[in-house]
Amino acid sequence: MQHTLTLQQLGDLVDPHNLITDSYQKAYYCKGFRVGHGDALAVVLPETLLQLWQVLKVCQQNDTIILMQASNTGVTGGSTPHGNDYDRPVVIVSTRKIKGVQVIDNAQQVIAFPGSTLTELETSLKPWNKEPHSVIGSSCIGASVVGGICNNSGGSLLQRGPAFTEKSLFAQIDDSGELDLINHLGIDLGSTPEEMIARLEAGDYTTGTAPDWEGKIWADDYAGVIKDVDATTPTRFNGNPQYLHDSAGCAGKVIVFAVRLATFDATPQEDTFYIGTNDEQVLLELRRYLIEQLDTLPIQAEYIHRNAFRLTLRYARHMFLSIKRFGPAALPALMQKKARWDALVKKLRLLPHNTIDRLIQWGNYIMPSTVAPRLLSYHRRYEHHLMIKVARDEVPQMSRLLTAYFATRNGEWFHCTQAEQKDAFLVRFGVGACTVFYCEYAGINTDDRLIAFDVALRRNDDRWMIRLPPELQAQVLEDSCCGHFFCLVNHQDYILKPGVDSVKFKAAVLAYLDQRGAKYPAEHNIGHLYHASEEHQHHFHQLDPTNSCNPGIGKTSKKKHWA
Structure with missing residues (x-):
């Protein structure tokens, strides 16, 4: 009866197509991009900030768990349900339809709404000759701006x-169970939630006048940390x-x-x-020298x-070609279409669940990669690949330093053409998904056999690769490594052989990383x-304090009041 009332009240707030209860249609929102399901x-998709506030009030009044989701591009399962052992019903609130970027303060700053993506933010800033914190090549497929903040x-x-x-x-459920809207934007928007939302959406405010306007809005000390x-x-x-x-760092709480x-x-x-x-x-x-x-x-x-390059060329070729032809903004819609096709195949029960993935990989097999020839040559000849992007006026110094360095060391380098530069970073972008596509094609359960490590190594570490002892390496079917090299952030994926105890494998690798003084996760959030x-x-x-939002995150309690 309580569930029926909750669904009825949510249905009174949003259009029928924005309240999803059918299991096949919910599947896209209930399964993580890599892991977790x-x-x-229900899944509810409010279209305005006011609708979002009203949806939250219904969830709070009916004591449901609120699981916020933006683009569902996370790789640690942090924005989808994890199992079915929650003590209250779960409502997924997807913000993907609440778009909006407001350029303020002479384009020195922006205000981003919860459904805005990094690609949209980048596009909004181009007329001002500005860029956001992250751009294509340093972000996930269609990743949201707010999701990045929540996950650091x-x-x-x-x-x-x-x-x-x-x-x-942000909205918060306090220790008495009340829903509050907290304005820490540093902009006067009024006193009631409805007034704050209306004025924000209308741009009815002034900047730089509120007492709490000043504050840190980016990690402005980071360059010094790297040095x-x-x-x-x-x-x-x-x-x-x-x-x-x-x-920042709230992980949906x-x-x-x-x-x-x-x-x-x-x-x-x-x-x-x-x-x-x-x-x-x-x-x-x-790295140290430069x-x-x-x-x-x-x-x-x-x-x-090299392994990551190979797997990307084979299993993520469709992503590489899609971005190259249609641009990154097209990917979220393509992913949603694939999810609908997957749901249709499962509903028909006439074909294997991964039929669409098999068709995609058949296409990858017969389509040429179109990757620049010099990149392919380096792939054949070298195990380790590094791409360093600089501003045009810094090219002479970089050329001199690389020439001097490699005069006495093993390795080669070349100055990319613009086409080679684009291909190089598109390959790097595709690496993050290549092991997922491999597993989907092979029918491998990513929750069981895809083990990913997002590792921040010590700045003075004298090793980059995660070198497994022979007994662990023998348990690996495929592996892929990429990373942000000057930050010494290493992304290592392992696809395990059938029958391997993934829990023991992961524990052994984490123990090894602990010995190296590493921290994890580095940037993908704990999920x-x-x-x-x-x-x-x-x-x-x-x-x-009531553990009503995204309970269980970081392997914490899923129970109300953290019981």
């Missing part, structure tokens, strides 16, 4: 650091107390309505240097291992794969 009473996402842009702001508008190459700690990691503030962020001057022209070697020490020494010698840090320094640190759990308890 569970059931939900890292990204690959060396001069900007992890996603962070002290300024946001300290002798430090015994990582550059960044999820749960770092320095970057836990209100919405509050409901974010808007965030205020910095913008950055766009680089007029960018050039990329592509480096190949068969010795990881050559790259580690190069950080110490360069006048300005590069824009990006991205690593790909349901990692234990939240004490500092992170304290942040969660402060934000959500």
